[in-house]
Structure formats: C-alpha cells, structure tokens
Amino acid sequence: MPKWSINDSAKVYNIGNWGADLFSINKKGNVCVHPTPNSKYSIDLKVLVDDLIKRKIKPPILLRFMNILEGRIASISRVFKNAIHENNYPAKYQTFYPIKVNQQRQVVEAIANFGKKHGLGLEVGSKPELVAAISMSAGNKLPIICNGYKDTEFIETVLYATRVGYDITIVVEKLFELERIIEVSKRTGIIPKLGIRVKLSSKGIGKWSTSGGEDAKFGLRISEIMAAIESLKQNGLVDCVKLLHFHVGSQITKIDKIKNALIEGARIYVEMRRLGVNLEYLDIGGGLGVDYDGSKSSYFSSVNYSLEEYANDVIYQVKNICDEAGVPCPNIISESGRATVAHYSVLVTNVLNNNTQTLMPDFEHILADNAKLSPTVRKLVDIYKSIDRHSLREDYHDTIQLIQESVSLFNLGYLNMNERAHAEWVYSKIIRKINSIVEKLKPIPDELQNFQLSLRQTYFTNFSLFQSIPDSWAIDQLFPIVPIQRLDEKPDVLTSIADITCDSDGEITSFVGENGRTKALPLHKIDVGEDYYIGFFLIGAYQEILGDMHNLFGDTNAVHITFNKKTNYKIDTVITGDATWESLKYVQYDASEILKRVRNNLETDVSLQKVSIEESSHFLELLDRTLQSYTYFGE
Numbered sequence: 001m002p003k004w005s006i007n008d009s010a011k012v013y014n015i016g017n018w019g020a021d022l023f024s025i026n027k028k029g030n031v032c033v034h035p036t037p038n039s040k041y042s043i044d045l046k047v048l049v050d051d052l053i054k055r056k057i058k059p060p061i062l063l064r065f066m067n068i069l070e071g072r073i074a075s076i077s078r079v080f081k082n083a084i085h086e087n088n089y090p091a092k093y094q095t096f097y098p099i100k101v102n103q104q105r106q107v108v109e110a111i112a113n114f115g116k117k118h119g120l121g122l123e124v125g126s127k128p129e130l131v132a133a134i135s136m137s138a139g140n141k142l143p144i145i146c147n148g149y150k151d152t153e154f155i156e157t158v159l160y161a162t163r164v165g166y167d168i169t170i171v172v173e174k175l176f177e178l179e180r181i182i183e184v185s186k187r188t189g190i191i192p193k194l195g196i197r198v199k200l201s202s203k204g205i206g207k208w209s210t211s212g213g214e215d216a217k218f219g220l221r222i223s224e225i226m227a228a229i230e231s232l233k234q235n236g237l238v239d240c241v242k243l244l245h246f247h248v249g250s251q252i253t254k255i256d257k258i259k260n261a262l263i264e265g266a267r268i269y270v271e272m273r274r275l276g277v278n279l280e281y282l283d284i285g286g287g288l289g290v291d292y293d294g295s296k297s298s299y300f301s302s303v304n305y306s307l308e309e310y311a312n313d314v315i316y317q318v319k320n321i322c323d324e325a326g327v328p329c330p331n332i333i334s335e336s337g338r339a340t341v342a343h344y345s346v347l348v349t350n351v352l353n354n355n356t357q358t359l360m361p362d363f364e365h366i367l368a369d370n371a372k373l374s375p376t377v378r379k380l381v382d383i384y385k386s387i388d389r390h391s392l393r394e395d396y397h398d399t400i401q402l403i404q405e406s407v408s409l410f411n412l413g414y415l416n417m418n419e420r421a422h423a424e425w426v427y428s429k430i431i432r433k434i435n436s437i438v439e440k441l442k443p444i445p446d447e448l449q450n451f452q453l454s455l456r457q458t459y460f461t462n463f464s465l466f467q468s469i470p471d472s473w474a475i476d477q478l479f480p481i482v483p484i485q486r487l488d489e490k491p492d493v494l495t496s497i498a499d500i501t502c503d504s505d506g507e508i509t510s511f512v513g514e515n516g517r518t519k520a521l522p523l524h525k526i527d528v529g530e531d532y533y534i535g536f537f538l539i540g541a542y543q544e545i546l547g548d549m550h551n552l553f554g555d556t557n558a559v560h561i562t563f564n565k566k567t568n569y570k571i572d573t574v575i576t577g578d579a580t581w582e583s584l585k586y587v588q589y590d591a592s593e594i595l596k597r598v599r600n601n602l603e604t605d606v607s608l609q610k611v612s613i614e615e616s617s618h619f620l621e622l623l624d625r626t627l628q629s630y631t632y633f634g635e
C-alpha cells in the first residue's frame, strides 16, 4: 500500500476547497494558518496550541487570527474596487460591518482600526448595538447605519448623535417609525439622515430566505414607500433621504438570486430618483455567502459563486440599470458580516481520551472453544471465521439479525449478561473484518455504504456545541473539523464528535468530507497519554454570540494572534473564558453566598460531630477552587 501523505489528509478533509488558501498542512503533519492567502509564511497550529498550554491557557481555546480578519476586510474592498474599475463605474463602494455577527468589543475595535483606511462603517440593529457602535465611532468618525425596529428613545438618541457630529443614517423599516422620526425631528429641530428599507419581492434562498420577499419581517412595500415619500415631502424632509436599503437574507447560495434582488433594488432606486428623492447610496445588505463545505454548490453550507463574481455582478447590474434610465449611479454599500468574519477564528480543543481498551474484557477464547456458547453467539463466531468477499452481503444481514436476536433473547431471560457481552464482542469483530474487505471494494455496493456507520466511534471532545457552534445544532450547518496534528498518518477511526454537555443533541454526525457531506469524521486512534487536538474552522460569524450556556458551560478562552516575522506569532490579547462563578452569576447565584451557605451547614455538622474540622475545611477549599476554575474539563 502506498504510504499516507499530507496530501491524502488534505483531500479527506477537503481543506483545499474550503480553506480559501488560508489553511494548509505542513511537512510535520500539522495544520498551518497563513496570514494572507497562499502566503509563504504560516503559523503551525499545533505549536501554537502547545505554547498556549505552556502559558496556562486551557482548551477549549478560541483562536482569532487578526491578519485574516484584516485580509478579509481588504479583500472585500479590493474586489469592489476592481469591479468599479473594470466597469467604469462612476461612484464609490463602502463596506459596513454588521456588528450582530460578532459584537465583542475587542473584535469590533480591531475591525474599526483595520477598516478605517477602507472607509469602513458599522451597521447596528438594536439599542445596545447602537451604543456599542457610537462608542467605537467616537474619535475615529466611523459612519453608522441603523437598521431594525426603533422606538422613540432610539430615534431621539440617533438624532442627537447627529447633532453632536456623528454620521448616522437611520433606516426606516416601518411606516410608524417614520411618523416618530418626523415628530422627534420637529420637536428637536434636528435634521435626520434617512434611509428606506424596501421589501423586495425577490427572495433569497435557503435557511434565511424569509429575510427577503413580500412576507419579509422588515422593510416597506412599494405602496408604503410612495406614502413615505409623500409624507416626507409634506414635512419638508424628503431631502434627508440619502439611502435605499435591502437585505434578502444571509448565506445566499445562488448567484442568480442575488442578481434578481439587485435588478429589482436598482430599479426601485431609479424610480425613486425620478420621484425626486435624491438618493446617494444603494445599500445591498448582507447575504454574501461562505463555502463552508468546499463543494462550490448551491447546497446551503456552500455557495456557487466567488467574491469577485459577487462584486462584479453588483456593480454591473446596478450600472446597467442606471445607464439605461439615464440616472446617476449610486455609491454602493454592502453589509457583509458572515463573509468578513467567518474565516478568522478557529476553536481548538482536546479529545478526551477514549482509550478504554485496557479495561475491556478479552473474549478471545470463545473463538477457539465454542462448545459452551449459546447458539446465537456460536452462529456469530461461525460468521466471523468464514466471512469473505463473496459472502459479505449475506453475512452482514445475518449478523444484524443475530445481534437483534441476542437482545430479544436477553429480554426474555434466555441469554445472560455474559453471553450478551460475548455477542457484542464478536459483532464488533465481524464489523471490523467486513470493513477491511469493503475498503478494498470499488465501488462499494449501495447497501454497504451506510455500513461504515456501524463502525463509527464516539470521540468525546472538550467543548459545548451549544456554546461554540450553535448553528451546527440549530440548523445543521456544516463546519469543517480537522485534527491539527498527525496528518501525515492515515486517520483510520471513523468517528462522531460528542460534546461534554448532558444533551444527546450535543453530537455532530455530519461532516465536511472529500465528496461533500459525510456521516463520519476520520480521526486517529489516540495513544495512551497523548494530547490529541481537533480544530473547528470557519466559526467566526454568529457562533460566538448565538452560543448559549447549556449546562452552564461558559465562554471559552479567546486569544488574538498576529503573524510576526521574528517570533512567528505574537499574542495580542487573551480574554479569559468564564470561571464557574461567572457562569453561576448569569443564573443569579453568588459565589460568596454559596460558600457561606455551605459553611454554615458544615459548622452545624461539625458541632454535632458528624464531620471533622479538617474534612469540612478541605471540602470548602475544593468548592472554592471549583468556583474559580474554567467550566470545561481540566486534567
């Protein structure tokens, strides 16, 4: 057999297709992260994680590669710049970061810093996000766009922010908001900067398609826009309307859906200009997708277009429609969240050692002497001994039937515990033997394709699916998962990944594989005492903020890393994950109250001589230490 190489691993995990040239495997067999696509420089993830552990930063660790983030912002601006150039587009492009994708202060701060030279702005959808954006904008004058529903307090805050010098566009989502805006503007004498969100009839596609279309939650219908324009004209505010906005949903998988929305949006822009609204901006919202599984398809974890194609289509379609109508082209704004931040963060954590083989009973003897075996077990042993290529299918069916029979016989009292254990043991030997035969068959017979699932072993992994990749649970989204070491060895255990919550939903059984979606993740057999790490990739968008505290597993440790020529990398920021007391605080427990209560109770028992002073104080010490420690598995 030819030796396993790192190229074989790259294929098995499909890295070349989803990695956007940012991830590769080095000669040592470790996953590497490149600061920019295809860069000759790289950071060895395994070395990095070992170094972080030396620094006492424990897994799970969320790694944020700030160069990648910077690179994505630059790429999105660059592809639009190129498209503008190629199409002779007579206006500008500006990127807005929708902070709902990740509102972490340190992340938004970094984006604001990198983004300044690209004219980046911030998009917000709620009062807390507005306040966050105002704080980030203070001093560096980033423009802000406000979407989402707004109450009077929100509107008043935005108008006063405008008065004191902030550049904030308030987008009208509903007619009632417009009435409020007009009222507050009259009362305060402040002239707002307005946008109008239109409800397109073009829909997106996939999980988020209801963000667009006529039944969408947000935006004004055409007739409502006409009413809005009329009302703004009557109140002398029509010149405040600078921006037309639409958003047809996130992760739009097909380019033609984007084109349809653009054509309709651009037509509305043109018609509004003709009605005397001096629009300057067309804001095309988000929706730019990420190819999570690397299949370049319209499957919902993928996209059938590239960044360049997206930018080109946007610029081309808008120009075409404006030129035809003889109306000046608008400046283009896009609010790409997912495509900006998905790539830059990776969660790395350890697989909790599964090596229980040493504890397993060895029933090898039943193969030699089958006289005393129950008939069911004996039949299984016979199959095990005789199975070959030709009898494969029949033997597989008989095996399944016999293992079911063993359970029925056990339930009826005809098989004891020991005999059922024998049946289980032979069964797993048969399955492994079948697999060694199946592996050599090409193509694998249809009915045996699902067979490999019976070989799948559960790898328990030190993380919470609900905290770190909630979309995997909520909407079955695929995220690439790759071991960060030993990729020069064949990963020959088929696994599913279970988290450490007590929820049976906390398991991943669908993976990115060589031919798209697979039902088992190949990983290595873990050696005794080995620290074996796996990485979850492309998790930078939405996962952190949507993550919840199921079982009170809290925020993970997060580390910001930049590439550095001299030392390879530099740690910019370490954000310590929640300690147990912090998790408990979210549900209104107070650490010192807890200790006080337990102490009081112990003192009563000490006074009754049920517990010694030493035992009591040792227990309190342990409890205190647990309160201070990370919510995830330690040693």
Ligand SMILES: *Cc1c(COP(=O)(O)O)cnc(C)c1O
Binding pocket: 098, 100, 101, 123, 125, 147, 247, 249, 250, 251, 285, 286, 287, 288, 335, 336, 337, 338, 339
């Ligand atoms: C969520 C949202 C975005 C971001 O969408 P992505 O698909 O992540 O780029 C942009 N604009 C609005 C109005 C949104 O609600």
